[in-house]
Amino acid sequence: PPAKPPTSAKYYKDDGPGANPPSDLAAIADAVPRPEPLHRFANRPYQVFGKDYVPLAYAAPNAVPFRQTGIGSWYGRRFHGAPTSSGEPYDMYAMTAAHPTLPIPSYVRVTNLANGRSVVVRINDRGPFHADRIVDLSYTAAWKLGYVDAGSARVEVESVFAGEVRPVQEAKAAGGAL
Numbered sequence: 001p002p003a004k005p006p007t008s009a010k011y012y013k014d015d016g017p018g019a020n021p022p023s024d025l026a027a028i029a030d031a032v033p034r035p036e037p038l039h040r041f042a043n044r045p046y047q048v049f050g051k052d053y054v055p056l057a058y059a060a061p062n063a064v065p066f067r068q069t070g071i072g073s074w075y076g077r078r079f080h081g082a083p084t085s086s087g088e089p090y091d092m093y094a095m096t097a098a099h100p101t102l103p104i105p106s107y108v109r110v111t112n113l114a115n116g117r118s119v120v121v122r123i124n125d126r127g128p129f130h131a132d133r134i135v136d137l138s139y140t141a142a143w144k145l146g147y148v149d150a151g152s153a154r155v156e157v158e159s160v161f162a163g164e165v166r167p168v169q170e171a172k173a174a175g176g177a178l
Contacts, residue, residue: 022093025140030120031095033107033162042085042104048129055101065159070134072155074142084125092139098125099135107160112145112153119144120160
C-alpha cells in the first residue's frame, strides 16, 4: 500500500494534503459506478484560455467505451470546498476527478503506468487546462496511485460503467468492442 501522506510542504504552490488529512487514506473506497443522469449544464460546449471544448454527451447503456493515455495531475487544498463544474463542493479526500470532455458525471479507471496501480473515480469537474495533461485527480486518488510527491504521472484513463466489474481493457481482451 502507498505510504502515509507526507506532512512537508513540498507541493506546487503549497497545494498539499491540508492540515488534517484522514488518518487512513488507503481505506477510502474507490468510486462505485452507478446510473446517474447527465448534469444539465456541465456537459455543454465551453471555452477556456481561448480553446473550445465539446464534452462527450453519452450515458449508459448507450455509452461508447473511452480510453486515453497521457499525463495525470492532481489538485488539493487550494480548491478544497470550492464548487466543481457539477456544482458539488470539491472534496480532495473523495475519489473524484476533473476531465475536459468526459460526461459529468461519469466514472473512469485511472492507472499509473509506472507502477500499475489503479483507482476508480467519478468525473465531477472540468480540467485540467494544461496542454500536456489529460486528467486532474483528487489528492486521495493521486496518493493511492503513488504520485502526489511528483505532482504528475503518465496514466491511462478508461471508462467504467454501472454494473461493470472489470476494466475496459479486460473486456476488450475477452472479445468486447472498444
